[in-house]
Amino acid sequence: MLFSSSRPGDGRLTQELDPQDQGPQDACGVFGVFAPGEEVARLSFFGMYALQHRGQESAGIAVSNGKRIMVFKDMGLVSQVFDEGTLSSLKGHLAIGHTRYSTTGASVWNNAQPTFRSGPRGGIALGHNGNLTNTEELEALLAERGVADVPRKLTMDSTNDTSLVTALLSTYDADLDEAAREVLPHLKGAFCLVMMNEHTLVAARDPQGIRPLVLGRLEQGWVVASETAAIDIVGASFVREIEPGEMVVIDQAGLRTERFAEARPKHCLFEYVYLARPDTIIGGRRIHNVRVKVGKILAEESPVEADLVIPVPESGTPAAIGYADQSGIPFGQGLVKNNYVGRTFIQPSDTMRRMGIRLKLNPLRDVIKGKRLVVVDDSIVRGNTQRQLIAMLREAGAAEVHVRISSPPVEWPCFYGIDFSTRAELIAAGLEIDEICRSIGADSLGYISLDGLIRATHVTKDNLCRACFDGVYPVQVPPGARELGLTPTQEPTT
16 A cells, blocks of 8 residues: 655645635535546546536545555646646556635645545545535544544634544444445535545445535446536446435445435535536536526516626526527627636736736627626625626626626525635625625626526425525534524524
8 A cells, every 4th residue: 555645845826816706616526436447547537627617726636556545636727737647657447536626724735635544454545525514523533533643623624524534434444335334424514425445436425415426337337426527528428316325335346335324305506506517417407408497587587678698608608598588688798708717826916916807708899888788697705706897898888787696695604515604705695685786886686586596406495405595504514603604593404
């Protein structure tokens, strides 16, 4: 058994052009593959590439050849971390991959995944998407089992909870699936896990199924991934979603599955709005089609007289198509996105910060000049992006700017893996819709209703996590949540 890694301590940190101009980000994307005879590191690379939108700060792959586990991870995008030489050196039949976006943990090398730990039966590597909400209980359990070398960090640090789970698994002198069977019932919160030792791949999804996790079939093996798009890209066939409360075990004997908890589905509603790729399938429905339907409902609920419907690319495009179709207002591309602006290793200058959204979006002046615009976006979290965008459109000659949002107002923090964790960050938590409209400088502002959004998903309300919209939390939230903005009248449900 051998653990190796890329350059810890090389001083590289990913920097955002402006953290306040980023949309809501999911914590991570996970991928796993068991395929003897295949280039599993390369398959993981392509799977992670398809999941890049779920995490852009670090990337890592763990590979086993049956005798040892090799782990390579570093800061940056998948294409920045891995090259041909690195992938060629990662030989084996079994691999897991991970892309990370930090929520509360720092964007540093030590927080990159997969995590690794040695146990009585060999090495264990683990990748995690989500946030656990009971890390104090897990720390206590770890202490009971005689492990004290996992540093205590912030309660909601997603890297800390991943390290805790890896450490707990390593305390069992048992096969990985047996260890997982013992540990998984102790975990609370949102989690999709891919884990491995030298011989076995295990995937598990929390009983609420808050974050997505799917299973695919290769000609010579199996894959698991956060989204079906990753399965498509590696040439696997989609089998099914891994069920809430289900554990899947894959080894030389084949695939077997079992439940570690009763399913109580509470799928994240924000996956339908923004987080998932439009070509991904969730609950049997293509996300693109759901978002088009959302746009049609939005047009019914928030009509306006205008000359042109334009999306904020790319996430606003399907809803804008739906809005235009339902309203009869022509659809057009009024903004051009620079796809090469995002996270960078270059420290941004004050000039770059002042330029803000102009680095990412440029208006087509000939298209929008003199027009009454309907601008469709997926969400307003802090309001900074919309404020700059509207000012830019007016400077480009727009006669009116009417903003339509394909999600309800985001009023409550997320404790399950999205990066808004306090009410103070959320513009809708302190302002009414007309006040938000004035704050961002729009002529009018309309949100889709919560009932309208739910109707578009074809999932029943009781089977969705709507906490960021209505403050009803399906799983216990971490200690100290009241200080982060929860009120006594909106206690989480258990």
